[in-house]
Amino acid sequence: MPHDFESVRAELELPPAGETDRFPDDVLTEAATIAARGPAEGEDATAIPFVTIDPPGARDLDQAMFLERVGEGFRVHYAIADLGSAIDPGGAIDAEARRRGQTIYLPDGRVPLHPPVISEGTLSLLPGEVRSAALWTIDVDGGGVVTDASVRRARIRSVAQLDYEGAQASFDAGTPHPSVEALADLGRLRLDVRVGLGAIELALPEQEVTAEGDDWVVRMRRRTDVDAWNAEISLLTGMAAARLMLDAGIGLLRTLPQADPDAVAELLRTAATLGIPVADGTTAAEVLAGLDPDLPASIALMREATGLLRGAGYTAFDGAAPELPGHAGIGAPYAHVTAPLRRLVDRFGTEICLAICGGTDVPAWVRSALPELGDLMRTSDQRAAKADRACIDLAEVWELESRIGEVFDAVVLRAGDDEGEIVLTRPPTIATCRGAGLPEGEHVRVRLAEVDEGRRRVVFTYEGTHTGDHLPIG
Known part of the structure; x- marks a missing residue:
């Protein structure tokens, strides 16, 4: 292609496009050792017909789910790739992952958090393979409220790898995969619950850079319903994890302060100016949740609403719970635990929840890392956001x-x-x-x-x- 993103990679000190899998020799040696091991010991849950839902062609599969209807409610079986049982605390992979923080995605390739031999191989929840997992079981009643949540180590086997568009097509045709038949009802229900809690939910179409012909172009990607419903399962799990942490007095939360009341009032005034109906007593969350993202006024208001979502951070605690544990974008306290292959902090959050549910002490290597994890994640979040914005800006320039x-x-x-x-x-x-x-x-x-x-x-x-x-x- 006539254009490339090497200037972005150089600016952010990322490896060139042809060397994105490059890791120090000691990291690769340790990864090869891990890859040679079988799944860790744990409950045999291989009879549960888990499926994954990810972008087409994805190999770093963090999550697999199986949903059941139980009376008027639901039972969520949610398996998360178990890195804690494989990666040696204080080892070469651990040190390199702390330096990287997360996988960074660019249009011409990703810069992975972990060596692909494990993140896209033996630790990934690939279909047909027995894998180690942190297996969550979450019960949700008919009103969408969590009544019980726990996690334990298990061995699982995914039976199918679905992608968003294919899964959406199956729901549209009325023939969803049996393992996720309840996803639409549960996803809608949980979104309603979060909006009721005041969650600032933005359905903004997202810019993405794709290859078209012999160059890069910017196109707008609209989130499918399946994408949104799938996200609700991850959010449900993160909210359950945060509740466990707060009750136990130890954890690491993803936090976002409540928007300033004046800013909320101004947003509602802007909505009225744009011709968007705002009934008396309607909250900003309810107005935003009811927008049609295809309408120009809706897009303008959602863009304006991003100003309500400022001040995101990470809050670690070991003893007293934090004074402000909530996440305004989600509507409740929340912790990252569902993407350990791609994000550093999830491995530590998962270990905390496993210890709480197992009635054991939180491992010392997790406890000692809590004070620095927030800073490590903030740095990597900033770098990932800069990479994303810079690549979009470059592609816009090239196209115009x-x-x-x-x-x-x-x-x-x-x-x-x-x-x-x-x-x-x-x-x-x-x-x-x-x-x-x-x-x-x-x-x-x-x-x-x-x-x-x-x-x-x-x-x-x-x-x-x-x-x-x-x-x-x-």
Whole structure:
């Protein structure tokens, strides 16, 4: 391809695209030893017909599920790849994982947290293979409330690897895989519960960079229902883990403070200005949950609502529970425990929950790591976010560099006195637009004025309100 992302990799001190699997020799030696071992001892749960749901072609499979209907409620069997039984505390892989923090995904390849021989091989919950897992069992009543949750070590076998689009097609056809037949009902129910708790749920379409022809382009990806329902199972588990930690007085939470009341009030005023109905007593969570993400005003309001989700962090505690344990985006206390192949902190959170449920002491290697884990994750989160944004910005520049002076259709996301923020309908580029009088939440016409690859930036000027047919963003 004529363009690449090597400038982003160099800036963030990531290995070149052809060397993304590069690890120090001692890390690879230790990984080979782990790969040669069989599954760890644990309960035999191989008769449970687990399935995984991931992007097409994924190999680092952290989670597998089997859902049952129990009376008016549900029982969730959720298996998480068991890294704690395989990785030696204080060993080479442990040290390297602490340095990396998480897997970083770029359009031309990922930079994995762990060597692929284990993260995409012997520790991944690949179909047909017996694997070690931390197996959660979570009971949910007919109102969506968790009535019991526990986790133990087990050996499991996934019977199928599903992807989001294929799973969505099966639900649309009324023929979902039997292991996840209850996913739609449980997913919707849990989302309703979280909205009732005040969760700020944003269904914003996401920009993603994909290969098209012989270059990279930016397209908009809308989350499928299956993707959203699947996420609710992970959130349910993280919320159950946080509850265990808080009750036991030890853990590491993912936290986000409640939005300032004035900011919430301003968001509701903005909704009314954009023509979005806001009944008396309606919460911001309820307004956002009811938006149609295909409407320009909805996209503008969701973009505005991201300002309510600031201040995310990690809160470790060993003894007294933290004063502010909640996560405003989720609606309750929450802990990362469901993606240990791709995120460092989950291995430690899982070990805490296993110890609590097993009635044993939290391992010393976990306890001693708690004070530094938050900082390690904050650093890796920042690097991952920078990589994602930089790659999107570069692809936007490449796609538009030959089109200076052209006029495009766009939606105004944010309006200021002399400039604002817009998203083009095609290609779905988020950019600065100069000009007074930008109508927030409306379709407009804009002219491409500047493309700067060095700064990864494109700038438009406001030409006027769009009066023709409105095109979808995509």
